[in-house]
Amino acid sequence: MAPFLIGEEGPLSGLTVSFEEGDEWVIGRDPDLARVVLEDPMVSRKHACVRRTDLGYLLDNYSTVNPVTQNGKIVTESVTLKEGDILQIGSTFFRFTKKEGEKREEAAAFPAREEEKGFDISALHLEAAEGRWLLKVIAGPNSGAEATLQKGQSYILGKDPTICDVLFQDLSVSRQHARISVDEREAVFIEDLNSRNGVIINGKMAEGRQEIKTQDVVALGTTVFLIIDKEAAYETIVSKPLLFPTALEEEKIEPVRPWRELMISKRHLLMAGIAVLLLLAGVASLFSLFKTQAVIVTEKGETEEIQEKMARFPEVQFSFNVSSGKLFLTGHILTATQHEEMLYFLHTLPFIQSIEDSVVIDEYVWSNMNGLLSSNPDWEGISIHAAKPGKFVMNGYLDASEDLDKLTDYVNLYFPYLDHLENRVIVETNLKLEISKLLEESQLLGVQFDVKKGEVIIAGRVDADGEDRLKEAIEKIKALQGVRRIDNFAVLTTLSTSFIDLTEKYTVSGTSKKNNKEIYVVINGKILGKGDLLDGMLVTDVDPQRVVLEKDGIKFQIHYNLQ
Template identity: 40%
Template sequence: MKGFLVAEEGALNGLTITLEDSQEWILGRDPDVCFQVLEDPMVSRKHVLIRLQESHFFIENLSATNPATVNGEPLEEALELNDQDLIKIGSTVFRFAHSLNEETPPSFTPTKSPIEDETFDELLSFRSPIETRWLLKVTLGPNTGAEFPLEEGKSYIIGKDQNCSIIFQDLSVSRQHAKLTLNNDETIEIEDMGSKNGVLVNGSLIDQKTPLASQDAVAIGTTTFVVIDRLQERETVYAPIVETVDVAKLAEKEALLQKEAEEKQELAAKKNWKETFIPTRHLFIGCLLLFIMGSSLVAIISLFHEEKIEVVKYDFDKEIRSVLKNFSAVTYNFDKQTGNLFLVGHVMTDVSYQELNYLLRTLPFIQNIEDNVIIDEYVWQNMNALLFKNSEYRSVLISGTEPGKFILRGYVQTPAQLVSLVDYVNINFPYLDRLNNAVVVEDNLNTKIQSQLLEKGYTNVNFQLSNGEIVFSGRLDEKLQKDFNVYLKEVGKNSGIRQVRNFVAMTQETSSRVDLSTRYTVTGISKFGDSNQFILINGKILSIGDLLDGMNITQINRKTVYLDKDGMKYKIDYNLQ
């Protein structure tokens, strides 16, 4: 069983795809896996899948960034295709048909003949049977070749808005660009509807309603069209009426005239040439003819003294480079003999791609543009859609820094996840030589910052790291505030840290200590001079440097004992008076 996809609108207009000799067909831009490669930048690498099941065709969307539609509805799940369904893939609209020749019985397989081959193309075209007197035909621009029948007594809005009567897929055309009116008195008028680029009729910009004649060239943006009158009168050449001639009488008359001429010649020879009389009228006519011939000769000669016509010479490379100066990642090769321009390289967005084509088409010496320019925006959109499907990679994104250069940013928890991510990108990303990996492993960053805090003695400071944001909390002696602020700036310079938040409380040395007075009781003290040497705590005699339940006694004052353990500071207040 066969099926057919016929492109009716868009970049691939005229393409016919035959679905046969298989059960599955993948359509997209990847030549390695696709049954039919669609050369359209709006098409994904693998865009749609068509399957044949029990004599029925089913279509399934494979593109996450630019889903296919069937009859204007987004394709969210597998859908059975019916005859004459309209399928939009990228910027191209295809019509699905079960058979291109429905008059041939299914059980009869006709032998192909040259006549059938000639009519095959006619069967592929889904033309309207309605023939009107007026026809709008696009001769230049993205919609070249498109035809629109026009009816008398109606008005047509031309633009790129979907509600317009005639829709042009052209970025330089306004949403409602112009209004075309066919009056009942067989006249046509066109007017500008406030468009940005205006309307030109035969090269002249119009500012009011302007009548059109058949074959007048109308330009809106980069699109040019003509309105054709199919009933226009054409000059007809009629053959002259030839009268019937009597051959015998004609021969007799010619013989008589010849005889008279011979007699006159003999008579003239006998006369003296000096005595021959020249009529004044004949002399005047001869002089007049001579004057006319002389004047004509002078006029013809004067034509060769007009100003020379200068032939415009173009510096092809200079003109093309001036257009490409803002597209540094695009290179070209121009054939001066044929006017063909070949482009290759990268642009950031689809808008840049459209701008590039528009500027190049303004150069009059370029006849055709063949490009293999990659739109980076579509590349990273497709890859990000794949990364989002894996929960471990949802904090990772691919973007572009400049045309032709990509960067992989984000966060993963462990080194093992980073290795898995690199393998996944190597399989699915087509431009690895242009990719910079800047993914941060949070475990490695946590270990690094923890080591720095211990090294600098900020043992009472804690931190939490999540998706590039680090939050510090805890307590710190106010004497260390200046050094700690310098350290925070150093932390912010680490790769992978996008924001630093500080909630550390600054305290004095005495107020920052943990009070243990309720747990330990001082019952005695021994002095030597003005300083305390020994102290009795919970029945134990201790001195500076001794340990109390693992806490080191660092200082014994008149009313307070200071202790330290693992960076934590403690105190015991007492009063023996």
């Protein structure tokens, strides 16, 4: 008999995977690579594999980002699947079983009620037996259910049918929520099992193992129950019969006389008639002051009620089948917390019998993708997030355009929602070209800069005339996309400090004049004049006391005195 994987909790809850044909089944998100395709963004393209062998059915994990777990343990090597194993694949918990028709049995174990409550009393399973203590559900989806607690027994409360003794069909109840036990002294204790919503007793959060008294109100999520001591004495108030010392005499009633025999004064009739006429006249004048309109009483339809609940989630679309009571959801939602909040609101509507949830949780999508990106050290600064539902943004910095091309190809292959992704990755080589062009246009050739992860460092010398140009250039650099911060270390120089003195490095050994105007100097055995080069520096001026040179916007001077 072929085994099954039955989805019990998560976005693929209710899905059944049968291992009938073949000997190997690859599980993943990519239909080209996987034989069993799971529509879950937390599932890798090739996530896991189930193989049929002589030893039984073996499970192998292929995902390094979100590995498969078996009964809460990460699968690191081939493991044998056993009856009742709980497997987490992506965001969904599956149960492995070889029992044919188990899905129908589970459906029969939790029949839907046609009343306002979401589930029948049979959603709470516990054998009826005589005992002192009674657990009675008074609020929540299982309202009205009862269970007897036996002396010396311990019970697991939750919604996992493979582990729990008392089952609650409630989304706010964890798979293993709490443990309730009755000791030999007939005392009842409850203990929280690291549940999501905790255990609340009489309005206070319980810590550790705590005793429950009779009539204590205990809340697990939205399910509320009482612990009742059936052997306790309760006062019964019985009203006493009314006793009178003597029988009451019946009041004698005179017979009613015919109206014709009554004598009514004509004066009284006249006054009554005048009063009636005045009253009618007053009422008529009062109604003439107002324009009457029909009052239309509108009743909200089922679709309008759903729209009110979904107003906080505009990126989620829905379709409701009135005849079956089934609600279909699709679209995007930002976080898992908001997703649970949305489902909680919808479950408060009594006419919704079931929900087919295909909503994408963006938090899971970007977490999975960021895990893949972090595996490549070249993309260490690249990340994806969503500021709004369904609006993904990829940010970060890369050195060259070739790196951006590689990143784009990788994202196109592995990111499932490309039409919802905005690429804001900055190539620092292109950013440096833009900054260099701005400085050149501002005639700031003596200014150097460097760019690292969006931080621009400016250094160099700027003369007094270039101070305003530098400030204007910095404002333009701030406006460039990808610039996060600017550190300005440029030095403003005056006329006396704008030249770098090279007198100690170079010595003028002689001078000469041409046409008694142009002066030439001899430096390191070379005759230099205006326009000549000295070690890459351009001679811009020669006067009787100094030689002025310039290179890359920086000015130099060599003093001499040969008199």
